[in-house]
Amino acid sequence: MTTKLTCSTLLLFLITSTIAYSQDGVMDGVEIHGNFEVYAQTYNEDSIIGAPNVPEKSGVNAFGNFIATKGSFTAGVRIEAYMPPVQGFSNNYGLQPVGAPYRFAQFSKGKFDITVGNFYEQFGNGMILRAYEERALGLDNAFDGLRVKVNPIPGLYIKGLVGNQRFYWQKSTGYVRAIDGEIAINELVESLMDKKLRLTIGGSFVSKYEASGIRNFEYPENVASWAGRGQINYGGFSFLGEYVYKFNDPNSDNHYIYRAGQGVLLSATYSQKGFGINLTAKSIDNMHFRANRDAQLNDLFINYLPALTRQHTYNLATTLYPYATQPAGEIGIQGDIIYKIKKGSALGGKYGTTIQVNVAIINSLDTQQITSPNDLDSEVYLPNDPSREGYKANLWTFGDKIYYRDYNIEIDRKFSKSFKLKTSYIYFVANTDVAQGTALGKNVHAHIGVLDGLYKVSKKHSIRTELQHMWIEQDQGNWAFAMVEYGYSPHWFVTVLNQYNYGNPTKALRVNYPTAQVAYINNANRISLAYGRQRAGIFCVGGVCRPVPAANGFTITITSSF
Amino acid sequence: MLSKPNLQLILLFINPTHMFKSIITSTLLIFLSFIAVCQNEGRSIPDVTVKQLDNSSFQTGDITNDGNPIIISFWATWCSPCKRELNAIAEDFDEWVEETGVKLVAISIDDARNMHKVKPYVDGQSWDYDVYVDPNADFKRAMNVNNVPHTFLIDGNGHIVWQHNSYAPGDEDELHELVEKLANGETID
Numbered sequence: 001m002t003t004k005l006t007c008s009t010l011l012l013f014l015i016t017s018t019i020a021y022s023q024d025g026v027m028d029g030v031e032i033h034g035n036f037e038v039y040a041q042t043y044n045e046d047s048i049i050g051a052p053n054v055p056e057k058s059g060v061n062a063f064g065n066f067i068a069t070k071g072s073f074t075a076g077v078r079i080e081a082y083m084p085p086v087q088g089f090s091n092n093y094g095l096q097p098v099g100a101p102y103r104f105a106q107f108s109k110g111k112f113d114i115t116v117g118n119f120y121e122q123f124g125n126g127m128i129l130r131a132y133e134e135r136a137l138g139l140d141n142a143f144d145g146l147r148v149k150v151n152p153i154p155g156l157y158i159k160g161l162v163g164n165q166r167f168y169w170q171k172s173t174g175y176v177r178a179i180d181g182e183i184a185i186n187e188l189v190e191s192l193m194d195k196k197l198r199l200t201i202g203g204s205f206v207s208k209y210e211a212s213g214i215r216n217f218e219y220p221e222n223v224a225s226w227a228g229r230g231q232i233n234y235g236g237f238s239f240l241g242e243y244v245y246k247f248n249d250p251n252s253d254n255h256y257i258y259r260a261g262q263g264v265l266l267s268a269t270y271s272q273k274g275f276g277i278n279l280t281a282k283s284i285d286n287m288h289f290r291a292n293r294d295a296q297l298n299d300l301f302i303n304y305l306p307a308l309t310r311q312h313t314y315n316l317a318t319t320l321y322p323y324a325t326q327p328a329g330e331i332g333i334q335g336d337i338i339y340k341i342k343k344g345s346a347l348g349g350k351y352g353t354t355i356q357v358n359v360a361i362i363n364s365l366d367t368q369q370i371t372s373p374n375d376l377d378s379e380v381y382l383p384n385d386p387s388r389e390g391y392k393a394n395l396w397t398f399g400d401k402i403y404y405r406d407y408n409i410e411i412d413r414k415f416s417k418s419f420k421l422k423t424s425y426i427y428f429v430a431n432t433d434v435a436q437g438t439a440l441g442k443n444v445h446a447h448i449g450v451l452d453g454l455y456k457v458s459k460k461h462s463i464r465t466e467l468q469h470m471w472i473e474q475d476q477g478n479w480a481f482a483m484v485e486y487g488y489s490p491h492w493f494v495t496v497l498n499q500y501n502y503g504n505p506t507k508a509l510r511v512n513y514p515t516a517q518v519a520y521i522n523n524a525n526r527i528s529l530a531y532g533r534q535r536a537g538i539f540c541v542g543g544v545c546r547p548v549p550a551a552n553g554f555t556i557t558i559t560s561s562f
Numbered sequence: 563m564l565s566k567p568n569l570q571l572i573l574l575f576i577n578p579t580h581m582f583k584s585i586i587t588s589t590l591l592i593f594l595s596f597i598a599v600c601q602n603e604g605r606s607i608p609d610v611t612v613k614q615l616d617n618s619s620f621q622t623g624d625i626t627n628d629g630n631p632i633i634i635s636f637w638a639t640w641c642s643p644c645k646r647e648l649n650a651i652a653e654d655f656d657e658w659v660e661e662t663g664v665k666l667v668a669i670s671i672d673d674a675r676n677m678h679k680v681k682p683y684v685d686g687q688s689w690d691y692d693v694y695v696d697p698n699a700d701f702k703r704a705m706n707v708n709n710v711p712h713t714f715l716i717d718g719n720g721h722i723v724w725q726h727n728s729y730a731p732g733d734e735d736e737l738h739e740l741v742e743k744l745a746n747g748e749t750i751d
């Protein structure tokens with residue numbers, strides 16, 4: 001069935017394109033565009049780093065988007081191939097080597113926008129609903145259904161959708177029905193159009209239907225949730241808040257309890273030329289919200305809960321002890337300051353200096369267990385038994401368990417026309433038992449120092465070096481990292497790097513992870529070839545993570561836009 | 563006579579085995595790419611909704627610059643090369659504007675995790691750009707951006723005439739030359 005559908009989609013697309021080409025006039029004004037990506041790895045067995053013998057010796061993930069636009073109409077298809085999936089991506093992708101899991105047709109004119117087929121969507125901050133793709137994570141929870149966006153009067157924006165969600169090559173059994181409204185007061189009320197005070201308010205309602213099936217308990221087949229949000233801006237000041245509530249939704253993440261879920265996000269910002277500050281607070285309780293109540297890992301989330309930590313970029317800071325959001329419950333605050341010391345001042349130097357400071361504090365939520373998860377799992381209780389509530393929690397109180405601490409500072413200074421240096425210090429306290437499911441029984445304390453120097457040799461030639469070091473007494477001990485990147489604008493990059501776990505308590509595991517890479521860029525096309533060892537670790541985007549297995553071999557990446 | 567891709571496609575319908583499917587897909591991808599490449603010249607800016615820094619909506623179809631060139635640059639607060647590029651351009655941007663009347667539109671692809679840090683960062687760096695946030699990646703998809711940084715150049719008639727993925731120091735000089743060409747009424751190959 002799926003095969004047939006895929007083929008028909010492809011055929012239809014091809015025929016449409018061909019006809020369109022052969023007939024003058026029909027194709028006038030039609031724009032065909034898209035993009036393309038191939039990510040391939042080869043695998044050598046490397047027992048010391050834990051890279052297994054992969055029988056197929058290689059993995060390839062590829063996709064191509066082809067989109068045709070004419071006036072108000074857009075239609076598109078994405079063809080994906082997994083032959084087989086690159087190690088670390090779900091094997092579910094390998095269940096079908098090639099297919100077209102994403103296709104849509106859209107009509108958008110003036111105040112109307114209608115999409116049938118697949119689409120991505122976000123309401124507010126996404127805490128109630130967000131369908132998105134993060135290719136590097138292998139994550140795609142696109143809706144398949146219908147979406148209508150209307151802008152009936154200035155300042156009023158309404159979105160409604162119905163659909164089920166992508167589950168690799170299948171669909172969720174649960175359906176999602178959702179509506180969102182947003183009012184921009186300054187657009188709605190004409191006399192406020194040019195006022196400095198800007199106000200927007202919004203609200204969402206999301207409902208999921210999933211048949212109960214044969215179970216020990218009676219599950220709510222319809223689960224509703226709602227959210228309200230607002231944002232005020234005045235000059236350099238900005239305040240925003242969003243609250244989300246989800247009615248009881250017994251699922252595999254919460255041991256099938258009948259407890260409701262809720263979440264709150266508050267953010268305050270002030271900025272002016274050369275200075276910016278942002279403070280954010282977040283609290284989440286029992287907010288796993290998925291289209292299938294038995295879904296696991298990163299699968300089939302209807303909502304998205306942003307992580308409240310800085311998204312780091314340096315290798316040792318990103319892949320060893322990253323933070324992942326805990327939808328079951330967490331509370332935290334984050335502060336972020338950026339300050340640019342003026343050019344020509346004593347501290348700022350001739351070219352100016354930028355300082356960024358970031359602090360994140362995340363703890364467990366303050367909860368009192370009513371019933372132990374083990375008892376809940378044994379399913380000895382009746383559904384209307386109050387013990388099936390699971391636990392009690394206070395959304396506004398910090399629990400005593402540290403989940404994460406991140407204190408970091410970055411100083412970026414240009415010393416001369418040709419030399420720039422970025423210096424960073426990062427201190428993590430990570431509860432890896434919670435974030436990564438380890439069993440260390442204690443928190444990891446990691447200190448990271450980074451020197452990132454950029455030397456512009458001439459107009460087109462540059463050399464960038466990164467020296468990183470991690471001081472840590474737990475887990476795998478100290479790490480050192482060095483990288484040299486030669487850039488030849490606008491076409492070439494040559495990079496050599498090495499990571500060395502010289503402080504590993506086990507002598508035999510004091511391993512080097514060298515990698516060499518060449519990349520060629522021509523306009524919107526990029527090809528890169530790397531060879532080396534890939535350390536087992538965690539790869540995260542936006543607080544969502546996937547484990548990356550150890551690997552030894554070639555990696556080829558091709559990306560292209562047209 | 564049937565062209566090769568069509569023939570293979572019919573074969574696929576008769577016998578949709580995996581091997582055929584992979585051949586077909588590859589052929590099809592290449593075939594469609596050819597169509598697409600031929601079509602590529604002078605696409606105009608697609609019209610989708612993004613957010614301004616005060617959270618109000620903005621239509622990307624309204625990006626104009628009185629017949630002067632426009633740079634559209636996709637970036638994120640967590641993307642080091644993006645920030646290197648936009649900071650490098652910022653150093654001489656006053657001169658660029660004076661010489662060519664160019665406008666730079668910086669599209670942040672930050673999601674809910676970081677989008678509240680966009681304004682403090684932009685103000686902190688004193689960027690003189692038009693900055694919008696694209697949290698649902700609608701504009702990113704419409705412009706077929708794979709990864710950031712990805713920079714587009716739009717001519718005075720609103721057509722995309724050049725694009726570049728990734729950033730190496732010195733790329734800003736090439737961009738500057740291209741902007742000057744456009745401002746002088748020359749075309750870009």
